[in-house]
Amino acid sequence: MSVAVFIDGAAGTTGLEIRERLAGREDVTVATLQGDARKDAAARRVAINDADIVVLCLPDDAAREAVGMVDNPRTRVIDASTAHRVADGWTYGFPELSAEQEEGIAGARLVSNPGCYPTAFLALVTPLVRAGLIPAGWPLSFNAVSGYSGGGNAMVAEFEDNATQTAFRAYALSLSHKHLAEMRTHAGLGHPPVFQPSVARAYRGMLGEVPLSLAALPKAPPLSDVMAILCDAYADTPLVTVAQDDAALVMLEENAGTDRMTLRVCGNAGTGQARLIATLDNLGKGAAGAAVQNLNIMAGLDPLAGLVF
Numbered sequence: 001m002s003v004a005v006f007i008d009g010a011a012g013t014t015g016l017e018i019r020e021r022l023a024g025r026e027d028v029t030v031a032t033l034q035g036d037a038r039k040d041a042a043a044r045r046v047a048i049n050d051a052d053i054v055v056l057c058l059p060d061d062a063a064r065e066a067v068g069m070v071d072n073p074r075t076r077v078i079d080a081s082t083a084h085r086v087a088d089g090w091t092y093g094f095p096e097l098s099a100e101q102e103e104g105i106a107g108a109r110l111v112s113n114p115g116c117y118p119t120a121f122l123a124l125v126t127p128l129v130r131a132g133l134i135p136a137g138w139p140l141s142f143n144a145v146s147g148y149s150g151g152g153n154a155m156v157a158e159f160e161d162n163a164t165q166t167a168f169r170a171y172a173l174s175l176s177h178k179h180l181a182e183m184r185t186h187a188g189l190g191h192p193p194v195f196q197p198s199v200a201r202a203y204r205g206m207l208g209e210v211p212l213s214l215a216a217l218p219k220a221p222p223l224s225d226v227m228a229i230l231c232d233a234y235a236d237t238p239l240v241t242v243a244q245d246d247a248a249l250v251m252l253e254e255n256a257g258t259d260r261m262t263l264r265v266c267g268n269a270g271t272g273q274a275r276l277i278a279t280l281d282n283l284g285k286g287a288a289g290a291a292v293q294n295l296n297i298m299a300g301l302d303p304l305a306g307l308v309f
């Protein structure tokens with residue numbers, strides 16, 4: 001029997017990508033609303049309560065409203081928005097963070113899909129905090145570049161209608177980006193990183209980097225210890241891999257169009273300085289790929305079904 005899935009916000013940037021990944025699958029039946037019904041509260045309420053799993057690809061307020069419409073104990077929710085990523089009663093949908101995390105997702109009724117930037121930051125930092133190599137109070141920073149689809153339909157239009165001429169721009173300069181609480185909480189840090197996001201004139205793709213002065217850390221670990229911890233953490237995770245390729249260059253587009261994420265430990269062993277770098281697709285492992293992965297796990301399906309390698 002197939003799993004009944006309703007995508008609320010299916011006409012948006014993330015919703016469309018989820019539909020593509022679920023198209024043609026026999027283990028799921030996908031429902032969406034078209035035209036005026038898309039934003040009609042009564043139609044959405046019916047579709048939500050008819051579904052086994054609802055995937056919310058909506059702005060935060062609309063996602064909160066949709067959760068309030070669930071009035072039966074069967075319907076489970078995956079929320080791709082920022083609304084519930086540190087909320088009580090929600091399971092954070094990042095299965096690679098630990099085996100317990102994946103088990104939690106499998107049994108959860110409410111799953112929050114990670115943000116694209118936090119996916120990169122948490123993958124790089126969380127195992128190192130857990131291993132005691134980065135103290136919880138350490139002042140970290142996180143520099144990242146996103147493709148413009150990260151800003152949804154509105155930013156896609158802004159870049160493609162040439163209203164914005166820039167090739168690259170930094171933003172969130174007041175250091176109060178909506179992803180800070182999520183990064184702090186799930187990394188187990190005492191305070192959030194200094195987060196420096198930016199957008200490039202590329203539709204999709206993301207590169208996130210944590211610079212780290214290893215020599216200044218209490219344990220002054222060598223680069224090889226950092227590498228060993230990350231390799232161990234992601235030894236059995238098909239979507240998340242640690243490259244050991246001594247890359248001289250890392251491209252924004254490396255994982256664009258896929259649901260993979262690649263982590264690297266670069267740096268200078270002599271000076272004890274490291275650059276921890278993650279590449280992913282903001283719409284792949286950063287959004288739609290992660291949502292489909294969570295759906296598969298929640299429904300007990302092949303965990304990699306529909307994902308793009």
Ligand SMILES: NC(=O)C1=CN([C@@H]2O[C@H](COP(=O)(O)OP(=O)(O)OC[C@H]3O[C@@H](n4cnc5c(N)ncnc54)[C@H](OP(=O)(O)O)[C@@H]3O)[C@@H](O)[C@H]2O)C=CC1
Nearest residue numbers: 009011012013014057058062080081149150152153282287
């Ligand atoms: N784009 C990305 O890379 C990522 C996005 N996300 C998150 O996923 C969510 C969706 O983002 P994204 O796809 O980029 O956004 P888009 O703006 O591209 O899509 C949002 C969709 O929701 C629709 N919508 C808005 N309000 C309502 C409502 N009340 N009822 C029903 N539909 C509604 C919009 O319709 P209309 O356009 O007509 O208003 C639009 O189709 C956001 O919370 C975003 O933060 C998470 C990770 C990455």
Ligand SMILES: CC(=O)N[C@@H](CCC(=O)OP(=O)(O)O)C(=O)O
Nearest residue numbers: 080081082115116117146150151
């Ligand atoms: C380029 C761009 O504007 N990106 C968005 C984040 C996209 C995203 O991840 O949205 P979620 O918060 O739902 O995760 C931003 O910085 O607000």
